Amino acid sequence: xxxxxxxxxxxxxxxxxxxxxxxxxxxxxxxxxxxxxxxxxxxxxxxxxxxxxxxxxxxxxxxxxxxxxxxxxxxxxxxxxxxxxxxxxxxxxxxxxxxxxxxxxxxxxxxxxxxxxxxxxxxxxxxxxxxxxxxxxxxxxxxxxxxxxxxxxxxxxxxxxxxxxxxxxxxxxxxxxxxxxxxxxxxxxxxxxxxxxxxxxxxxxxxxxxxxxxxxxxxxxxxxxxxxxxxxxxxxxxxxxxxxxxxxxxxxxxxxxxxxxxxxxxxxxxxxxxxxxxxxxxxxxxxxxxxxxxxxxxxxxxxxxxxxxxxxxxxxxxxxxxxxxxxxxxxxxxxxxxxxxxxxxxxxxxxxxxxxxxxxxxxxxxxxxxxxxxxxxxx
Amino acid sequence: xxxxxxxxxxxxxxxxxxxxxxxxxxxxxxxxxxxxxxxxxxxxxxxxxxxxxxxxxxxxxxxxxxxxxxxxxxxxxxxxxxxxxxxxxxxxxxxxxxxxxxxxxxxxxxxxxxxxxxxxxxxxxxxxxxxxxxxxxxxxxxxxxxxxxxxxxxxxxxxxxxxxxxxxxxxxxxxxxxxxxxxxxxxxxxxxxxxxxxxxxxxxxxxxxxxxxxxxxxxxxxxxxxxxxxxxxxxxxxxxxxxxxxxxxxxxxxxxxxxxxxxxxxxxxxxxxxxxxxxxxxxxxxxxxxxxxxx
Numbered sequence: 001x002x003x004x005x006x007x008x009x010x011x012x013x014x015x016x017x018x019x020x021x022x023x024x025x026x027x028x029x030x031x032x033x034x035x036x037x038x039x040x041x042x043x044x045x046x047x048x049x050x051x052x053x054x055x056x057x058x059x060x061x062x063x064x065x066x067x068x069x070x071x072x073x074x075x076x077x078x079x080x081x082x083x084x085x086x087x088x089x090x091x092x093x094x095x096x097x098x099x100x101x102x103x104x105x106x107x108x109x110x111x112x113x114x115x116x117x118x119x120x121x122x123x124x125x126x127x128x129x130x131x132x133x134x135x136x137x138x139x140x141x142x143x144x145x146x147x148x149x150x151x152x153x154x155x156x157x158x159x160x161x162x163x164x165x166x167x168x169x170x171x172x173x174x175x176x177x178x179x180x181x182x183x184x185x186x187x188x189x190x191x192x193x194x195x196x197x198x199x200x201x202x203x204x205x206x207x208x209x210x211x212x213x214x215x216x217x218x219x220x221x222x223x224x225x226x227x228x229x230x231x232x233x234x235x236x237x238x239x240x241x242x243x244x245x246x247x248x249x250x251x252x253x254x255x256x257x258x259x260x261x262x263x264x265x266x267x268x269x270x271x272x273x274x275x276x277x278x279x280x281x282x283x284x285x286x287x288x289x290x291x292x293x294x295x296x297x298x299x300x301x302x303x304x305x306x307x308x309x310x311x312x313x314x315x316x317x318x319x320x321x322x323x324x325x326x327x328x329x330x331x332x333x334x335x336x337x338x339x340x341x342x343x344x345x346x347x348x349x350x351x352x353x354x355x356x357x358x359x360x361x362x363x364x365x366x367x368x369x370x371x372x373x374x375x376x377x378x379x
Numbered sequence: 380x381x382x383x384x385x386x387x388x389x390x391x392x393x394x395x396x397x398x399x400x401x402x403x404x405x406x407x408x409x410x411x412x413x414x415x416x417x418x419x420x421x422x423x424x425x426x427x428x429x430x431x432x433x434x435x436x437x438x439x440x441x442x443x444x445x446x447x448x449x450x451x452x453x454x455x456x457x458x459x460x461x462x463x464x465x466x467x468x469x470x471x472x473x474x475x476x477x478x479x480x481x482x483x484x485x486x487x488x489x490x491x492x493x494x495x496x497x498x499x500x501x502x503x504x505x506x507x508x509x510x511x512x513x514x515x516x517x518x519x520x521x522x523x524x525x526x527x528x529x530x531x532x533x534x535x536x537x538x539x540x541x542x543x544x545x546x547x548x549x550x551x552x553x554x555x556x557x558x559x560x561x562x563x564x565x566x567x568x569x570x571x572x573x574x575x576x577x578x579x580x581x582x583x584x585x586x587x588x589x590x591x592x593x594x595x596x597x598x599x600x601x602x603x604x605x606x607x608x609x610x611x612x613x614x615x616x617x618x619x620x621x622x623x624x625x626x627x628x629x630x631x632x633x634x635x636x637x638x639x640x641x642x643x644x645x646x647x648x649x650x651x652x653x654x655x656x657x658x659x660x661x662x663x664x665x666x667x668x669x670x671x672x673x674x
Contacts, residue, residue: 015501088547225541225542225544226540226541226542227531227532227536227537227542229529229542230524230527230542231531232518233520234517235406235521237517237519238513238514238517238518238541239522240513240514241513241514241516241517241528242517243473243496244473244496244506244508244514244515244529245496245528245531246472246495246496246497246500246528246529246532248495307664
């Protein structure tokens with residue numbers, strides 16, 4: 001009947017293949033850079049040193065990566081239930097609204113109370129914004145892809161209204177709130193390192209990066225080590241089998257969407273509470289959409305998402321250095337490079353699998369037990 | 380051929396099914412299941428005037444009435460698509476009942492909350508679905524994950540929060556050993572198992588909790604002949620232990636081999652209720668075609 005799945009070593013699927021894909025994407029980007037009339041090797045050097053050259057750039061890279069970890073996890077959790085949450089952008093935005101309201105009102109609270117309260121509020125606000133599309137999907141059959149996109153626009157319009165008319169700092173032109181009281185700021189990691197006697201460069205890196213790590217661990221635990229994660233994945237693979245197994249699809253869909261939105265909402269901590277200390281118009285800046293690419297590249301696994309987030313963080317940070325140093329490679333060119341990476345590593349993920357596997361097999365012959373990891377499946 | 384070698388070449392004319400089966404499996408296979416007559420006990424499941432709608436909203440089960448008693452295998456014969464699947468799914472709690480009553484051990488459970496598959500399992504009613512790929516298993520899951528589907532919330536497998544993966548692995552190993560599932564490695568994806576072994580995973584899972592009634596659809600569809608014999612023996616052993624089985628199969632041979640009593644379904648209704656001793660292939664075939672009714 002069914003032949004056993006073709007065995008291949010886990011490290012081919014998990015490490016070698018993404019590495020080869022990334023190299024191909026960079027090679028293609030080099031061609032684009034050449035076409036523009038710049039030296040690709042110099043561009044790569046500027047990009048790399050811009051992202052990882054010194055402690056400060058690493059700090060910025062990780063700061064951006066933190067945003068992408070949250071949104072990437074948000075997309076991945078929904079994806080395991082076969083739900084495509086495109087609304088991380090709006091959920092993060094609304095999460096930021098919650099955080100901002102809390103911070104504006106909590107000027108006199110002790111910091112140790114504000115931080116946990118902000119975590120709860122950010123997650124709850126994001127979850128609420130995703131709950132509605134989840135509910136609509138589960139009870140009324142409205143597809144989450146459509147509704148979450150629509151909710152991004154609703155969030156955007158709502159926030160514009162609030163920032164322009166309600167939350168704006170009186171007597172100022174730009175639509176943003178007043179700066180929060182310092183007791184509501186998230187501790188900067190450079191300060192924390194200073195207390196411990198270490199030294200980090202000056203960057204907006206803050207406590208929420210550690211929170212992102214924790215979120216990754218919790219998502220991993222939730223998906224593969226709890227009955228709820230089991231139900232979510234069963235539903236994602238096969239709804240009929242899930243119903244047979246006594247898993248209520250509607251309730252599960254709503255819960256998964258809320259969890260996904262909660263993770264996206266947490267992204268706002270990094271920006272609103274950790275870096276800007278006020279609510280800016282359109283602060284997620286596309287991180288919700290980058291999260292889709294990050295989840296795709298990271299194979300919806302927290303470890304992969306962490307690595308992909310760092311890659312995209314590096315592209316963000318190094319990319320701004322690049323456009324500064326080499327004016328021909330402007331912001332749009334960096335977006336082109338990002339697009340190539342998404343295309344090769346995400347959409348064409350398996351295009352090179354055959355040759356890479358054959359090569360690895362030749363290099364690492366007999367004796368070794370080929371792990372039986374299937375793509376997209378991890379424990 | 381057996382295990383990659385030609386074991387015999389025979390002229391078609393002189394070959395019997397038993398002979399072929401024995402050569403394929405490597406030992407004599409009894410296609411006729413050894414079964415002693417038994418007096419059925421008290422009724423477990425009583426169904427009255429049950430109407431069930433199909434996925435398109437039209438009635439597929441049109442007012443059937445029957446009972447399943449302890450210690451009997453009730454076979455439901457019929458051409459595929461005459462309401463058997465919907466009947467099975469409704470009894471398993473997967474499909475809503477339009478009208479009629481379902482009684483379980485004398486208690487009316489038609490309207491018990493939402494009559495979910497989980498509740499039905501808790502009552503002692505297990506279900507081996509007709510289609511293991513579409514319903515009975517989550518094919519991309521590891522075998523041990525598939526082996527807890529429907530029972531994944533049980534305390535055996537769970538701590539307060541954590542899914543106890545060691546218990547899950549041990550559960551699969553125990554079931555695989557008892558039902559001779561090969562390969563016995565639960566970390567393999569379910570898709571790596573042959574049809575017969577996948578079916579054994581489902582059967583082992585559903586029989587592991589010692590249910591009072593087993594709803595079973597097409598237990599041996601796409602299953603090799605050695606596994607067919609094994610599965611049939613297990614079903615008869617279950618009946619001999621005083622449990623009840625409702626067996627839906629489109630294989631008349633299978634119904635005749637296993638059932639103590641045969642219900643014939645045609646166009647959503649039961650057109651025949653025949654004791655095994657009085658059933659012949661011809662008579663059942665005519666009833667299945669809707670040509671004649673009995674009972």
